[in-house]
Amino acid sequence: MKKKIYLSEIIEFLAKEIITVLGNPENTYISNLSNSENVDKFTLDWISLMHTDQQRMTENSKAKVIITGTGIKYSETLKKQEKVIIQVENPKRSIAKVGNVFFIDKPKSGVDSTAIINKNTFIGKNVFIGPNVVVGKCIIGNNVIIHANTVLYDNVIIKDNVIIHAGSIIGVNGLGCSRNEEGELNVFPHIGGVIIEDNVEIGANSQVARGALSDTIIGKGCKINGLCFIAHNCMLGENVWITGSTMLSGSVKIEDNVTIYSKVVVREQIKIGREATIGMGAVVTKNIPAGEIWVGNPAKKFIK
Amino acid sequence: MKKKIYLSEIIEFLAKEIITVLGNPENTYISNLSNSENVDKFTLDWISLMHTDQQRMTENSKAKVIITGTGIKYSETLKKQEKVIIQVENPKRSIAKVGNVFFIDKPKSGVDSTAIINKNTFIGKNVFIGPNVVVGKCIIGNNVIIHANTVLYDNVIIKDNVIIHAGSIIGVNGLGCSRNEEGELNVFPHIGGVIIEDNVEIGANSQVARGALSDTIIGKGCKINGLCFIAHNCMLGENVWITGSTMLSGSVKIEDNVTIYSKVVVREQIKIGREATIGMGAVVTKNIPAGEIWVGNPAKKFIK
Amino acid sequence: MKKKIYLSEIIEFLAKEIITVLGNPENTYISNLSNSENVDKFTLDWISLMHTDQQRMTENSKAKVIITGTGIKYSETLKKQEKVIIQVENPKRSIAKVGNVFFIDKPKSGVDSTAIINKNTFIGKNVFIGPNVVVGKCIIGNNVIIHANTVLYDNVIIKDNVIIHAGSIIGVNGLGCSRNEEGELNVFPHIGGVIIEDNVEIGANSQVARGALSDTIIGKGCKINGLCFIAHNCMLGENVWITGSTMLSGSVKIEDNVTIYSKVVVREQIKIGREATIGMGAVVTKNIPAGEIWVGNPAKKFIK
Secondary structure: OOOOEEHHHHHHHOOOOEEEEEOOOOOOEEOEOOOHHHOOOOEEEEOOOOOOOHHHHHHHOOOOEEEEOOOOOOOHHHHHOOOEEEEEOOHHHHHHHHHHHHHOOOOOOEEOOOOEEOOOOEEOOOOEEOOOOEEOOOEEOOOOEEOOOOEEOOOEEEOOOOEEOOOOEEEEOOOOEEEOOOOOEEEOOOOOOEEEOOOOEEOOOOEEEOOOOOOEEEOOOOEEOOOOEEOOOOEEOOOOEEOOOOEEOOOOEEOOOOEEOOOOEEOOOOEEOOOOEEOOOOEEOOOEOOOOEEEOOOOEEOOO | OOOOEEHHHHHHHOHHHEEEEEOOOOOOEEOEOOOHHHOOOOEEEEOOOOOOOHHHHHHHOOOOEEEEOOOOOOOHHHHHOOOEEEEEOOHHHHHHHHHHHHHOOOOOOEEOOOOEEOOOOEEOOOOEEOOOOEEOOOEEOOOOEEOOOOEEOOOEEEOOOOEEOOOOEEEEOOOOEEEOOOOOEEEOOOOOOEEEOOOOEEOOOOEEEOOOOOOEEEOOOOEEOOOOEEOOOOEEOOOOEEOOOOEEOOOOEEOOOOEEOOOOEEOOOOEEOOOOEEOOOOEEOOOEOOOOEEEOOOOEEOOO | OOOOEEHHHHHHHOHHHEEEEEOOOOOOEEOEOOOHHHOOOOEEEEOOOOOOOHHHHHHHOOOOEEEEOOOOOOOHHHHHOOOEEEEEOOHHHHHHHHHHHHHOOOOOOEEOOOOEEOOOOEEOOOOEEOOOOEEOOOEEOOOOEEOOOOEEOOOEEEOOOOEEOOOOEEEEOOOOEEEOOOOOEEEOOOOOOEEEOOOOEEOOOOEEEOOOOOOEEEOOOOEEOOOOEEOOOOEEOOOOEEOOOOEEOOOOEEOOOOEEOOOOEEOOOOEEOOOOEEOOOOEEOOOEOOOOEEEOOOOEEOOO
16 A cells, blocks of 8 residues: 655654755655655655756656755756755755654564563563563663564663664673683683663674673664674774674774774774774774774775 | 485486496485595495596495496496496586485475464465564565574565575664764665565575665575675675675675675675676675676785 | 672682682672772672782772782781782683682573474483574583574584573585586585584574584584684584684684684685684685684784
């Protein structure tokens, strides 16, 4: 069944971001978002600020409603086609907000009957816990979504608005070892926990290990994509973005707003300064100062 | 209990590939396949075309029945031992076929009672869905095998003869983000789906993310081994082989018959031409033309 | 509730390692282990041999009881504070032993009611099998711990005192392929199994593939951390330590006491000699002789 979202709703929702609306939005509705190849009359289309020919792209769009930057003129072509142009500062950001609110169905809150929850676990309000999720003795805040087949060991604290994707393992002990004289490995005990702050999202099949003697901490607003391994006692500041398949060894400290691309590995105890960027596949063996870009194996400062 | 497979069955099964049979196959049976160290009288042995001394190896085999290339002579030694030599064009391929058909037990079709399937999901004929599998609103074709603890989010289309191994997550949303002025991360919405074409096999604990606005597509006959991450909107042609622990970032396009070895990472939007090969551990930041071999960090064309 | 462990118990437990006890341990108890920032009066504190100022650190500790090396003097400061100093050869090792025995709760033995076990599986004594674990036709020894959502395919033998963490997949078939003339991929059959020897620990979301025609073997005492992929027919000796996110391709042979750091990939059929070390992020394409350290992409011998 086709969705039918009246433009008045969207204009109200984006009110703070809209600079102007060109054309007549009355009685107009949209029903889908689409990539550029499949735009139809009912798509809420958008033109990225990255393009150099935004006016032409806007005029050529098959959609009736288009979100654009501020440079677009309401030309004869647009007028003739009765287009509605919603001008905003950042079209990509606005379309993302509309997508998240109008096109993504969040799972309904509730604990699935197949989930296995320790009886001493505290669970906040409006929480979704999916099928086959296993939760040890933990604290789970409000508006949390934990997808299917995720496992939380004991001593995990998850704060509000956190999303954890399917198959992730949080709170497992690390396998830091020491060798004795015969070469036998003794695993160091891990009795710390994991704290995941507000608004964190963790991708599928990732893992966050519990701390050895204190906690592993994932700061507010971090987004960590799938197949990542955050080892014991890592401390991530706010808004750290890791795009997937990356490993942070034990006790790595990362300041706010750092971006780490995919398939990176960072040596234990390394410190990464605020707003630094680490390129895809980098092998980080040294501390990285704030704001710098590092790439390669071993990673070195990237100079443009 | 020992298996007992009469040679007549195997000869019939391999009929199209057999060039000649030397010796008397009547009333002979085999009961196992084995690596070279453990061959016994009842092994169906085989001699790789890679060896330089195939005649000697054939004569030294402890097995009664040996699949070989066409160069083997029915020498006095072989005759005296009453060996049966089945000559084919490609012994490795023939033994693989025999193994897959006579020695691998496919799980019996049926949906395990612990699997949790969305009531609007369509499931084809002869499908196996293992324990604790969670399936959102999806379409699943015929002869599909989905192993234990796999999760399919909504909007996944799986065509015929597909095998998905345990713990894989298909259709999860990616975590592509934009930062606002304060550095906060906003996740771009993902409303596309995943299409997995016929004859694809996906290894354990891998993941395929749903597309942002259109679908992520895995082409016919692709084989993607374990712990791989195929991000949003990737488009893989036919027969792409990925040997494990590899990550393709968003919107990567890969043409037919490409081979990607393990622990590779490919930057978003990269295009990889037909029959190209990417070496183990490569960090791919540029488009790769058809037929070329690229290795290293950053990956460069390999010249022999 | 605060733990209360009398020092007499700990002294008895560490008897073989204790060189001397300074101060009066009678009627003293400890209640926690801690990182250096959070030590309190009831912490069992310890001073690493790595520090150059162990005497001062011991004197400054807020704890009443401190495990140290042999160089510490029972100074006036320590005497005045009525500290108890337990001198051992290796404080880190001793504290780890105490942590593992007094502070880690092992799950109680038993098979969770949601685990799905093949009826022909043999299970030893004192085994814990967690929620949603799926076990094919396997043999499981004594004192084994298998955490939640793990999957064992058929033909897996797990010996005594093994720990497998959540989400791991053992015994899956690999996807070794050959291409035919049209480029189509045929998967080589895997009919071997997996043998995991005594005292092995495997991290979360890792996988060990079954052998093609013989078995994949993980030797005694190996510790393999999370998100690792041990492919078909690998043979690991004893006490191999892999710190996470590493992939060993098919038929890799590793001798005793090798250390492999994170995010390494090793080409198929490679041999790694006894006590060799492979650095983080290395791409190993050549055999590594015993005792050597190799790093980089491609990996080369590291000379200090």
